[in-house]
Amino acid sequence: xxxxxxxKVEAWASSDPExxxxxxxxxxxxxxxxxxxxxxxxxxxNRVVDFYPINGENHDAFIYVLYINGGTxxxxxxxxxxEQVLDWFSNAFSRVLGRVFGENDVDEEEEEEFVKEDExx
Numbered sequence: 284x285x286x287x288x289x290x291k292v293e294a295w296a297s298s299d300p301e302x303x304x305x306x307x308x309x310x311x312x313x314x315x316x317x318x319x320x321x322x323x324x325x326x327x328x329n330r331v332v333d334f335y336p337i338n339g340e341n342h343d344a345f346i347y348v349l350y351i352n353g354g355t356x357x358x359x360x361x362x363x364x365x366e367q368v369l370d371w372f373s374n375a376f377s378r379v380l381g382r383v384f385g386e387n388d389v390d391e392e393e394e395e396e397f398v399k400e401d402e403x404x
Contacts, residue, residue, distance in 0.1 A: 285319065286319075286323060289323060292305065293305060293349065293351060296351060297351050297352060299352075300352055301352075302351065302352060303350060303351060303352050303353065303354025303355075304348050304349065304350050304351065304354045305325075305348065305349045305351060306328070306346055306347065306348050307320070307325070307346075307347050308331070308334065308344040308345065308346050308347070309344065309345045309347065310334075310335050310342050310343075310344060311330075311342050311343040311344065311345060312342065317345060317347075320347050321347075323349075324349055325347040325348060325349045326347065326348055326349075326350075326356075327345055327346070327347055328346045328347060328348040328356075329345075329346040330343055330344070330345055330346070331343060331344045331346060
């Protein structure tokens with residue numbers, strides 16, 4: 284029954300050329316469902332921590348994806364890019380607060396280094 288339903292959903296979604304992926308989620312302890320979806324060609328895409336609150340206990344969800352109509356996975360992020368972006372924003376925010384509240388006066392040499400870091404990101 285589940286494979287028939289998934290087949291109908293895939294056929295319906297495939298009729299829209301702009302639809303390039305189908306997603307579904309599975310509770311972390313339902314291993315038989317995970318194997319079933321993988322046999323049907325779905326790939327594990329992500330994990331969402333504490334997605335399902337059941338009887339006072341939280342369970343993770345595994346997100347599965349089936350690419351259709353030529354859809355492909357998103358390109359991987361370059362290693363460390365998020366850390367660089369967060370560091371840059373953190374430094375910028377600290378400098379703004381320091382200037383607003385008159386703390387941590389920045390000398391010209393430190394300011395030039397900050398501008399160079401800005402150009403890297």
